[in-house]
Amino acid sequence: MDIILFGPPGAGKGTQAAAIAERARVPHISTGDIFRKNLREGTELGKLAKGYMDRGELVPDSVVCDLVTDRLTHADAVAGSLLDGFPRTVMQAELLLDWLEAQGRTVGAVINLQVDDDVLVRRLSGRRTCSACGASYHVDHNPPSVAGVCDECGSAVVQRADDSEETVAARLATYHDQTAAVLPVLRRRATVSDIDGNQAIDRVKAAVLAVIDAADG
Numbered sequence: 001m002d003i004i005l006f007g008p009p010g011a012g013k014g015t016q017a018a019a020i021a022e023r024a025r026v027p028h029i030s031t032g033d034i035f036r037k038n039l040r041e042g043t044e045l046g047k048l049a050k051g052y053m054d055r056g057e058l059v060p061d062s063v064v065c066d067l068v069t070d071r072l073t074h075a076d077a078v079a080g081s082l083l084d085g086f087p088r089t090v091m092q093a094e095l096l097l098d099w100l101e102a103q104g105r106t107v108g109a110v111i112n113l114q115v116d117d118d119v120l121v122r123r124l125s126g127r128r129t130c131s132a133c134g135a136s137y138h139v140d141h142n143p144p145s146v147a148g149v150c151d152e153c154g155s156a157v158v159q160r161a162d163d164s165e166e167t168v169a170a171r172l173a174t175y176h177d178q179t180a181a182v183l184p185v186l187r188r189r190a191t192v193s194d195i196d197g198n199q200a201i202d203r204v205k206a207a208v209l210a211v212i213d214a215a216d217g
Ligand code: ADP
Pocket: 007, 008, 009, 010, 011, 012, 013, 014, 015, 016, 123, 124, 126, 127, 128, 136, 137, 138, 139, 141, 142, 197, 198, 199, 200, 201, 202, 204
């Protein structure tokens, strides 16, 4: 089953992703994580993505779509996936849904995490991220057990460059200008479950896992 985890930056997609992927037995595919990995490794893709990411803009559709459809053909993802941070434009959404349909694959669930803008700004400015595995923390709401050290892999926990105040504002504007329009497309072509992402992490987790269980059953 393919699952789309949708919501604005800071909604809690990365925070919930591991539990969903484990419950649905599918790999977690985050386009943002893929770009950051390429950036760290200094690849051509990383160099291309950097300027867009630094400005809080979207990487061009042609680049992202090829990347995702290629990833979805890897052995671990042929039976399903958890897509996080994709699709982010109407074109990405139409292309993904057409591509999945052509492969005989169906979107089993779309989880739409709804969070107010003022909450998103506080979350993104307090977010800390593992520099190696991408695990997401928050200085107040979800700190690592040992300050600055990732609970999952022991690597350094840092602030993402694009979580600066200026870039956060640009990313939220990009969401409202280009990504919010994806939702009507998803509602038309799949079943969307709206979840109140303003709630505490554990309550959001219970709600999203209930959606997965219902879709799986
Ligand atoms: P996204 O992947 O959607 O951009 P993250 O999962 O990285 O968002 O979450 C953004 C920030 O908000 C992180 O610092 C995370 O720890 C925190 N966070 C996530 N979900 C919640 C929640 N339900 N309540 C409070 N803080 C949260």
